[in-house]
Amino acid sequence: MSMPAMKTDMSAVAIPPVAAAAPVVTMTPKRAPRAETYAKMAKDAAARVVPPLIVVALLLVVWELICRRAGSSLPPPSKVFKDTRELILDPFFDNGGIDKGLFWHLSASLQRVAYGYSLAAIAGIALGTLVGQSVWAMRGLDPLFQVLRTIPPLAWLPLSLAAFRDGQPSAIFVIFITSVWPIIINTAVGIRNIPQDYRNVAAVVQLNPLEFFTKIMIPAAAPYIFTGLRIGIGLSWLAIVAAEMLIGGVGIGFFIWDAWNSSHISEIILALFYVGIIGFVLDRLIAGLGKIVTRGTAAN
Amino acid sequence: MQAYLKLDHIDKIFTRGSATTEVLKDINLTIEKGEYVSIIGHSGCGKSTLLNIVAGLTGATNGGVLLENREVNAPGPDRAVVFQNHSLLPWLTVYENVKLGVDKVFARTKSRAERDAWVMHNLSLVQMAHAKDKRPSEISGGMKQRVGIARALAMEPKVLLLDEPFGALDALTRAHLQDSVMALHQKLGNTILMITHDVDEAVLLSDRIVMMTNGPSARIGEVLEVPLARPRKRLELATNPGYLKCRQRVLEFLYERHSFVEAA
Numbered sequence: 001m002s003m004p005a006m007k008t009d010m011s012a013v014a015i016p017p018v019a020a021a022a023p024v025v026t027m028t029p030k031r032a033p034r035a036e037t038y039a040k041m042a043k044d045a046a047a048r049v050v051p052p053l054i055v056v057a058l059l060l061v062v063w064e065l066i067c068r069r070a071g072s073s074l075p076p077p078s079k080v081f082k083d084t085r086e087l088i089l090d091p092f093f094d095n096g097g098i099d100k101g102l103f104w105h106l107s108a109s110l111q112r113v114a115y116g117y118s119l120a121a122i123a124g125i126a127l128g129t130l131v132g133q134s135v136w137a138m139r140g141l142d143p144l145f146q147v148l149r150t151i152p153p154l155a156w157l158p159l160s161l162a163a164f165r166d167g168q169p170s171a172i173f174v175i176f177i178t179s180v181w182p183i184i185i186n187t188a189v190g191i192r193n194i195p196q197d198y199r200n201v202a203a204v205v206q207l208n209p210l211e212f213f214t215k216i217m218i219p220a221a222a223p224y225i226f227t228g229l230r231i232g233i234g235l236s237w238l239a240i241v242a243a244e245m246l247i248g249g250v251g252i253g254f255f256i257w258d259a260w261n262s263s264h265i266s267e268i269i270l271a272l273f274y275v276g277i278i279g280f281v282l283d284r285l286i287a288g289l290g291k292i293v294t295r296g297t298a299a300n
Numbered sequence: 301m302q303a304y305l306k307l308d309h310i311d312k313i314f315t316r317g318s319a320t321t322e323v324l325k326d327i328n329l330t331i332e333k334g335e336y337v338s339i340i341g342h343s344g345c346g347k348s349t350l351l352n353i354v355a356g357l358t359g360a361t362n363g364g365v366l367l368e369n370r371e372v373n374a375p376g377p378d379r380a381v382v383f384q385n386h387s388l389l390p391w392l393t394v395y396e397n398v399k400l401g402v403d404k405v406f407a408r409t410k411s412r413a414e415r416d417a418w419v420m421h422n423l424s425l426v427q428m429a430h431a432k433d434k435r436p437s438e439i440s441g442g443m444k445q446r447v448g449i450a451r452a453l454a455m456e457p458k459v460l461l462l463d464e465p466f467g468a469l470d471a472l473t474r475a476h477l478q479d480s481v482m483a484l485h486q487k488l489g490n491t492i493l494m495i496t497h498d499v500d501e502a503v504l505l506s507d508r509i510v511m512m513t514n515g516p517s518a519r520i521g522e523v524l525e526v527p528l529a530r531p532r533k534r535l536e537l538a539t540n541p542g543y544l545k546c547r548q549r550v551l552e553f554l555y556e557r558h559s560f561v562e563a564a
Binding site for chain 2: 195197198200201203204205206207211215216219220222294295
């Protein structure tokens with residue numbers, strides 16, 4: 001039953017190029033396939049975008065209905081939008097101190113994540129390679145890693161504040177220590193799983209250790225490494241919000257805490273929305289990067 | 301007779317915990333320059349282990365390998381290996397896979413342009429120049445093995461080691477590739493040591509066939525000269541009495557005197 005409906009939909013999308021070309025005499029057969037490709041792309045996109053849109057719309061309606069009543073503790077979406085319109089429309093204002101637009105808060109948080117996460121990526125891949133390559137390093141370090149990785153991110157914060165005596169490096173350290181474990185562990189597994197064939201090839205060609213690392217290990221372990229990197233970026237985004245609530249200053253975490261202290265519930269909801277979107281984008285960025293870097297590697 | 305490659309009293313014993321298994325016992329073999337020697341035996345007789353010892357990928361427990369009277373006990377491009385499952389690096393293109401070895405071996409002796417030309421030369425030797433920018437996942441199994449052969453040849457090895465190079469291919473592709481290897485051997489005069497479990501392949505390609513007894517403690521049971529003139533033609537050989545006699549000898553060795561016993 002839905003097929004005819006789809007068909008009309010497709011032709012509706014396909015019409016513009018066809019109509020533009022129509023006056024020139026008869027349709028060239030070349031145009032038709034292209035219009036069809038566009039139609040197919042549009043259909044695919046619609047199939048992916050429409051269902052989540054419907055779900056979101058439904059949730060918003062339900063939320064609106066539940067929170068609309070007087071005396072509700074949380075604001076309905078319409079009120080959230082009304083309260084936060086200025087924040088949404090002008091994310092770039094800067095009145096000094098912590099009274100800044102959301103853009104500045106988010107960029108401060110992202111900056112901390114960028115520092116901490118980059119350090120974690122470098123240290124994680126290096127340590128993971130060591131642990132994956134050397135049995136003795138694994139025996140010595142693995143138990144330590146297994147214990148340390150279970151420590152919740154925020155438990156590190158007081159210790160790092162004591163060590164660094166400053167909020168900024170402490171937050172970066174918390175990001176680092178949170179995201180480094182999955183990177184180490186996945187890299188080690190990836191290195192350990194390098195097929196013996198590749199090692200044999202490297203041995204016959206007589207690659208030196210550095211060449212072996214860059215030409216065999218990293219590409220061979222790349223799918224695993226990127227799994228670790230992806231988990232790591234997710235964890236660091238989780239940790240930064242919590243850490244910033246405690247260290248204060250500019251940052252989306254403290255923005256949320258500050259909004260709570262001033263009972264601006266709508267602002268909290270807006271901030272959560274942004275935190276979610278950015279977390280999603282970060283995850284997709286790393287996943288996309290992984291896809292580019294590991295093309296060909298997975299398909300053997 | 302000057303031995304080019306000499307396998308000198310090689311024993312190989314694997315030790316796992318307190319259990320020891322003697323895989324190879326007292327393997328002696330000399331190979332002349334330009335000779336094509338096949339090693340045939342039932343699976344598990346240690347022929348791949350023997351090839352790995354020659355390649356330097358595994359160490360011998362006793363004895364050693366001499367190449368031009370010098371002991372070799374580490375892997376190197378002078379004994380390039382064509383692996384059974386091609387072992388191309390999937391993240392590199394066909395060209396880059398061959399270039400990996402060329403860049404190392406000729407780092408000082410050839411300029412960048414010469415190395416590039418050398419890679420392309422070797423790819424065209426195996427008729428794979430057209431696919432130079434493809435990745436291994438985009439080409440067929442036979443093509444991958446051709447690239448594997450090009451990679452090994454491009455290192456200008458003193459001995460080319462083939463580890464069941466056609467084992468994973470279908471019969472038609474295998475025959476085609478065997479002809480290619482024969483033509484290359486004819487043209488370049490490489491010294492080749494090949495592991496196989498295919499009797500026809502061994503007789504067709506080799507100057508000598510080394511037949512191994514079953515393991516454990518596998519030995520060289522018999523060495524058969526194949527007195528067939530080169531170039532050899534697959535179709536003509538099918539009715540050639542010399543060919544059939546050699547084939548008969550190998551089959552007798554493998555299936556009568558040393559038939560494969562699962563319990564062994």
